[in-house]
Amino acid sequence: DTGVSQDPRHKITKRGQNVTFRCDPISEHNRLYWYRQTLGQGPEFLTYFQNEAQLEKSRLLSDRFSAERPKGSFSTLEIQRTEQGDSAMYLCASYWWGTNTGELFFGEGSRLTVL
Amino acid sequence: AQSVTQLDSQVPVFEEAPVELRCNYSSSVSVYLFWYVQYPNQGLQLLLKYLSGSTLVKGINGFEAEFNKSQTSFHLRKPSVHISDTAEYFCAVSPQGAQKLVFGQGTRLTINP
Secondary structure (H helix, E strand, C coil): CCCEEECCCCCEEEECEEEEEEEECCCCCCEEEEEEEECCCCCCCEEEEEEEEEEECCCCCCCCCCCCCCCCEEEEEEECCHHHHEEEEEEEECCCCCCCCCCCCCCEEEEEEEE | CCCEEECCEEEEECCCCCEEEEEEEECCCCEEEEEEEECCCCCCEEEEECCCCCCCEEHHHHHHHEECCCCCCCEEEEECHHHCCEEEEEEEEEEEECCEECCCCCCCEEEEE
């Protein structure tokens, strides 16, 4: 396995459009996280899944944001009616809950630009 | 809740000089501590972590960090930096057993020849 992959790497959209990002975690990892990183800031937690169950959502995740992990494998993050403030890097990470190693493995991110 | 403060947003150093990137955290519960590095247009890569045991931890690329519980700090050090160390460095904490990282705002390390 080559690690966590995210698609697309870059997305430019107009305000008001919907966008969807996909994350494929490391295959044996049962936890999957989404983070958002704006320019000059550290990543901020958005949500995470254990298998297909969404266990926690940050208050940053407004009702325009929805995340799914339908079969406990890949995950999608959808943003509806995008706003310029949504411009950011969206990072996905995965982890094998039970190993207690503490290390989250990150993908290279999906950069969103809202015009 | 946990929080992380990275005390320097930018650190310029000359090549082959030593460097220290400072990190302080706040938490009401025991935590795990991490340093991640982010090269331009890339994701985050783990440099090192403290889970338990020896308070001095060694990581990749010659970096090390020391956990100081009384000062709630986890400073990152390297005795001699290289141009290739130019990157953004993030300190992060996670409540023990929770595996949800809270990141600091990052420190941009710039190496001058």
